[in-house]
Amino acid sequence: MQLAGTNVGTQEAVSEGVSVEGLTVKFRGTPLIEGISNLFEPNKVTAIVGPTGCGKTTLLRSINRMHDHVAGMQVSGKVVVEGVNVYGADVNVREVRRRVGMLFQRPNPFPRSIAENVGLAPRAHGLANRGNVRDLVQEQLTTVGLWDAVSSRLHGSPFGLSGGQQQLLCLARTLALSPDVILLDEPTSALDPDTTDHIEQLMKKLSERMTVLIVTHNLAQASRISDNVLFLMKGNVVEATSARTFFHDPADERSRAYVSGRIG
Amino acid sequence: MESRAPRFRHLKGSVFWIICGIALAAIIAPAVAVVVSVLVKAAPELKWSLLTNTTLNVQNPGLQNAILGTLVLSLGVVVVAGPIGILGGIYLAEFAPRRAGGFLRFFSEVLAGVPSIVIGLVAYTAFVEALHWGFSVLSAIIALSLLTLPYIVKTTEVSFSQVPRSLHEAAIALGLSKITTIRKVLLPPALPGIISGMVIALAISTGETAPLLYTAGFSDHNPTPGLFNNPIGYLTYVTYYYVGQPGARDQALASAAAGVTILLVLLLIFGGRAITARQRKMVARLDV
Ligand SMILES: Nc1ncnc2c1ncn2[C@@H]1O[C@H](COP(=O)(O)OP(=O)(O)OP(=O)(O)O)[C@@H](O)[C@H]1O
Ligand SMILES: [Mg+2]
Numbered sequence: 001m002q003l004a005g006t007n008v009g010t011q012e013a014v015s016e017g018v019s020v021e022g023l024t025v026k027f028r029g030t031p032l033i034e035g036i037s038n039l040f041e042p043n044k045v046t047a048i049v050g051p052t053g054c055g056k057t058t059l060l061r062s063i064n065r066m067h068d069h070v071a072g073m074q075v076s077g078k079v080v081v082e083g084v085n086v087y088g089a090d091v092n093v094r095e096v097r098r099r100v101g102m103l104f105q106r107p108n109p110f111p112r113s114i115a116e117n118v119g120l121a122p123r124a125h126g127l128a129n130r131g132n133v134r135d136l137v138q139e140q141l142t143t144v145g146l147w148d149a150v151s152s153r154l155h156g157s158p159f160g161l162s163g164g165q166q167q168l169l170c171l172a173r174t175l176a177l178s179p180d181v182i183l184l185d186e187p188t189s190a191l192d193p194d195t196t197d198h199i200e201q202l203m204k205k206l207s208e209r210m211t212v213l214i215v216t217h218n219l220a221q222a223s224r225i226s227d228n229v230l231f232l233m234k235g236n237v238v239e240a241t242s243a244r245t246f247f248h249d250p251a252d253e254r255s256r257a258y259v260s261g262r263i264g
Numbered sequence: 265m266e267s268r269a270p271r272f273r274h275l276k277g278s279v280f281w282i283i284c285g286i287a288l289a290a291i292i293a294p295a296v297a298v299v300v301s302v303l304v305k306a307a308p309e310l311k312w313s314l315l316t317n318t319t320l321n322v323q324n325p326g327l328q329n330a331i332l333g334t335l336v337l338s339l340g341v342v343v344v345a346g347p348i349g350i351l352g353g354i355y356l357a358e359f360a361p362r363r364a365g366g367f368l369r370f371f372s373e374v375l376a377g378v379p380s381i382v383i384g385l386v387a388y389t390a391f392v393e394a395l396h397w398g399f400s401v402l403s404a405i406i407a408l409s410l411l412t413l414p415y416i417v418k419t420t421e422v423s424f425s426q427v428p429r430s431l432h433e434a435a436i437a438l439g440l441s442k443i444t445t446i447r448k449v450l451l452p453p454a455l456p457g458i459i460s461g462m463v464i465a466l467a468i469s470t471g472e473t474a475p476l477l478y479t480a481g482f483s484d485h486n487p488t489p490g491l492f493n494n495p496i497g498y499l500t501y502v503t504y505y506y507v508g509q510p511g512a513r514d515q516a517l518a519s520a521a522a523g524v525t526i527l528l529v530l531l532l533i534f535g536g537r538a539i540t541a542r543q544r545k546m547v548a549r550l551d552v
Contacts, residue, residue, distance in 0.1 A: 064437060066433065066436065066437065069432075069433075069436055093439070094439035094440075094441065095439065096439070097436070097437060097438065097439030098438075098439045101437070101438075102437040104430065104433065104434070104437075106430065108428075108430040108431060108433070108434045109434075110431065110434065110435075110448070110449050110452075111431070111449075111452045111453045112448065112449075112452060116448075120438075120440075120444075120448055120449075121438040121439070121440060124438075124439075124440050124441070124444045124448075125439065170434070173434075173438070174437075174438070177438065177439070
């Protein structure tokens with residue numbers, strides 16, 4: 001699979017993470033994030049934190065080009081995934097999205113059977129066929145720890161599952177495309193503590209084989225699971241550092257205030 | 265002022281409910297009245313020979329040719345207006361740039377507003393006369409399709425645009441193509457609405473007379489293969505024509521035809537509901 005016309009990032013290549021360079025997103029001329037640059041290290045969990053409206057979601061959605069589908073959004077700058085600028089001229093956007101998975105705040109399973117939810121995208125991308133899609137479905141549902149709960153109702157509706165189970169199904173759906181990067185936008189904010197804990201454990205484990213970016217309002221969660229922290233305010237980077245430094249000895253006064261709960 | 269407010273609100277509340285009740289009655293009462301009065305009048309005339317004899321039988325006229333004709337014309341509407349209307353609705357909901365969309369919606373609304381007799385007249389001038397198709401199955405099907413197309417387009421468009429944005433986003437984020445997204449993700453939740461639209465279209469085709477007078481002509485024989493120069497019978501014509509005839513036998517046939525028309529429409533509505541109920545169950549709790 002190639003991301004662009006030129007052959008870059010073969011399957012055996014060491015993951016390069018995600019590098020954002022001078023990224024600006026404007027909505028009808030008004031900047032939402034301004035000239036953000038950062039390297040999201042490969043095989044690490046990076047938490048994106050900051051007060052509400054600071055541009056966390058906007059940043060996350062520029063990485064898999066979700067803004068393409070919102071009228072009035074203009075993106076400039078570079079987002080480099082596995083050596084390829086995803087905003088480059090000859091980029092295959094669908095392949096970018098195959099490699100960069102996204103999990104949303106609220107579970108949004110497709111109105112199809114549980115099995116089809118997981119198998120649909122791999123079939124569409126030619127990563128699975130009728131013969132082996134069932135194995136893939138089982139593998140992914142097992143990875144997210146949902147297999148035992150749903151194995152007897154694979155052809156039933158996903159809307160009979162609990163909210164937490166639905167979110168795990170959506171995670172399995174995303175993982176079924178073997179992404180190199182996974183973007184999570186407050187994935188546990190609507191979930192119970194047990195499922196939240198379960199998803200946090202999964203994130204740690206998944207970071208062994210992919211780059212994980214997670215937006216969260218929950219600083220305790222960020223400190224539990226993240227290796228690095230990107231702290232934004234008003235569309236700008238305040239501090240980008242290791243989680244350890246951010247939570248114990250941040251360089252910026254505003255980070256100190258945010259960590260101690262005085263901002264946001 | 266302060267102390268009067270709750271009482272005033274209470275009064276406003278009751279007025280609101282009374283108006284709602286009147287509105288509800290205004291919908292239910294005529295529907296029930298029409299169905300009941302037609303069926304009561306038709307009931308004594310409903311006999312087995314209606315299904316086995318055609319209007320050609322002078323001694324004991326039946327409706328076989330008219331019923332079959334109505335079914336053929338309805339099938340024609342499904343085949344012609346169905347795909348065009350559904351694809352048009354999908355285009356409007358998912359693809360149309362704003363200008364083109366507005367343009368198309370405008371013409372669809374104009375078409376919906378054209379009286380059916382005018383559509384019949386235009387179809388007569390264009391197909392029956394200018395193209396020399398004569399009174400024909402195809403002219404009739406096209407006239408009915410023009411009449412029902414706006415409903416199919418509209419219900420399809422609305423059904424698709426009511427699918428939650430979160431499903432579009434999930435599909436985009438997985439890199440699914442637009443076509444796959446429409447077929448596999450958006451169609452299941454949109455389907456009940458589309459089917460309802462088709463049912464309305466079929467109910468209209470079953471019940472219309474005006475556009476068919478100029479295009480279908482009428483035939484006392486059962487439908488025969490052939491789209492051109494081939495008049496065809498249909499139920500509403502029997503009501504329209506025989507109700508104006510003097511004999512008691514003719515009056516009875518008119519009542520029976522009206523009753524069968526109403527029964528067919530009811531069958532369509534309940535059939536449509538049965539089909540969509542299963543589908544709705546699958547996509548139930550789609551409140552994401
Ligand atoms: N589709 C949009 N149209 C217009 N403005 C938008 C849109 N999406 C986001 N914004 C604006 O961009 C700014 C950043 O929004 P964003 O959603 O990225 O913030 P956030 O950090 O994710 O906030 P939260 O923590 O509340 O989720 C906000 O001022 C918001 O109003
Ligand atoms: Mg957000």
